[in-house]
Amino acid sequence: MPLRTREFEAAPGSASAMSREARATTPAWLWLPAGIALLLCAGPVAALLLNVPWTSLPELLGSDAARTALGLSLATSAGSTLLCVLLGLPLAVLLSKLEGPWIQLMRGILLIPLVLSPVVSGIALLYFWGRQGIAGKLLGTVGLDVGYSPAAVVIVQVFVSLPFFVVASLNSLSAVDRDLEMAAATSGAGPTAILRHITLPLALPGIVAGTLLAFARSLGEYGATITFAGSIEGSTRTLPLQIELSLNSNQPQAALGICLMLIALYLLVLLLARIATGRLLPR
Secondary structure (H helix, E strand, O other): OOHHHHHHOOOOOOHHHHHHHHHHHOOHHHHHHHHHHHHHHHHHHHHHHHOOOHHHHHHHHOOHHHHHHHHHHHHHHHHHHHHHHHHHHHHHHHHHHOOOHHHHHHHHHHHHHHHOOHHHHHHHHHHHHOOOOHHHHHHHHOOOOOOOOHHHHHHHHHHHHHHHHHHHHHHHHHOOOHHHHHHHHHOOOOHHHHHHHHHHHHHHHHHHHHHHHHHHHHHHOOHHHHHHOOOOOOOOOOHHHHHHHHHOOOOOHHHHHHHHHHHHHHHHHHHHHHHHHOOOOOO
16 A cells, blocks of 8 residues: 555544645755745845834824825726726636637737836837827827826736736636536536636636736836826825835835835735635645
C-alpha cells in the first residue's frame, strides 16, 4: 500500500491528517524565501503606519481637499467598476466558450493594459480620447469633450481595471462544468437561460472577486490619470493624486493620513472579497 494512503486513510480530511501531509510534502527551507516575501510586502506598510501622525489624523482627514478627493475617488471607482462588469462580463463569457486564433488575439489585446507603464497608458489614452485623438474628435463633433473631467478619470480607470475583472471572471467561468450546460441544452433550455440560471450562478464567486479587484485597482490608479486627466481639485484629483500633492506641500503629514485612508479602503475590499467568495486566494 502506498505510504500516503496508509498514513492518512485513518482520519481523512481531519486537521491533524492534513498537518502531517503538509509536513511530509513541504520542504522546510521554503520558510526562508517565503518569510522574506511576506516581509517585503508587510514591511513598508508597517513602516508607514508607524509614521502616521495619529493625534492630528482627524484634522488631516477632515480637510476639504481630502474629503473632496475621497468623494471623487469613490464615485469614479464605482462608475468604472460598473462599466467593467457591464462590458467585461460578456467578453469573459465569450472568451471562456470560444477557441481559435481570433480568440487568442482578443485575449492578447485584453492583457495589453496590464503590461503598459502608467505613463504609456496615459499617452495612449490621450491619443485616442483626447481632443485630437481618434475617438476624441468624433465626440467633439457632437459637443462632448472628456478631457480633464471626471469622465476622463472613469475612462482611465476602466482601461486599467477591465483586464483584472475579465481575467478573474474568465478563470471562474472556464471552471463551470460543460456537461451540466449541455444537459440543460439537450433538455430544451436556450443559451440565455443556461447563461442566467447555470453558468453565471456557478461562476459568481470569481465574478464577485473580479468586481472587487477592479474597484480596488480603480481606487489606486495614479500614473495614467495624471497623464491623461490631469490633477484638478474637485474634477480629476483622486486620492492618489492628492497624496502626491500633499507630499510636495508644506504639510506632508497629510499624505500619510490619506495613505491610511486608502489602506482602510483596501482592507474593506479584502474583507468583502473574503465574505463573498469564502477565501481570498485559490488553493
